[in-house]
Amino acid sequence: MSQGAASTISRVDRRRQQTKLRLTDEAIRLTIERGFDHFTVDELAEAVGISRRTFFNYFASKEDVLLGDQREHAHREVTQRFVAGLPTGDLLEDMVAAIATMLEPESPSPQRIRLFHQAVESEPKLAKMFHARYLDRADRLAELVAEREGIDADSPRARVAVDLIGALITRAFTTFATFASGDADPTDAGSTDPGPSLLDLLRQNLAVARDLLASTAPA
CATH class of the missing domain: 1.10.357.10 (Tetracycline Repressor, domain 2)
Incomplete structure (x- = not known):
């Protein structure tokens, strides 16, 4: 693999991890402010600027955002x-x-x-x-x-x-x-x-x- 390709993969991985952390932080905030059952996956995804469909590329469920990938x-x-x-x-x-x-x-x-x-x-x-x-x-x-x-x-x-x-x-x-x-x-x-x-x-x-x-x- 070329150095440029490896660098691109690294940037993609970093962006992916940053999005996961933003989702986690937002889920924590919404849970504290509203309660876990009082916000949806759509609201969580919208808060970090991604679609519902994209959300499921990161986590299998709302629970996984807070409790970890199973x-x-x-x-x-x-x-x-x-x-x-x-x-x-x-x-x-x-x-x-x-x-x-x-x-x-x-x-x-x-x-x-x-x-x-x-x-x-x-x-x-x-x-x-x-x-x-x-x-x-x-x-x-x-x-x-x-x-x-x-x-x-x-x-x-x-x-x-x-x-x-x-x-x-x-x-x-x-x-x-x-x-x-x-x-x-x-x-x-x-x-x-x-x-x-x-x-x-x-x-x-x-x-x-x-x-x-x-x-x-x-x-």
């Missing part, structure tokens, strides 16, 4: 690399690497995460769907761990790995979101440092978990 092909390359034991061969490190790759295009900001949680918490129906999808994704991740490790998806190793990573992600998102609320560090109120990224926090949490497990292991 289509199997969305992260196929990432999951294939993970199952193959890449990139490091360390299970937990590679789970973090896979999550990092999936989150990178979304470039979540503290403000977006805080508003997303506000939208979910304001809508019991949406909160229920969010929890159901979390469980579905945990089951799917356990299946990928099992395939990679040659074990059963319900084995303690697969389930503990998934639960541990889930806890580390939750803690990372919670910490990251505080940067939007002004609670991150009151002593640095005048600082322009944006603080650690979400992925930095996730990796820090993994290091802390490893240290805790090592320091409490029986002699």
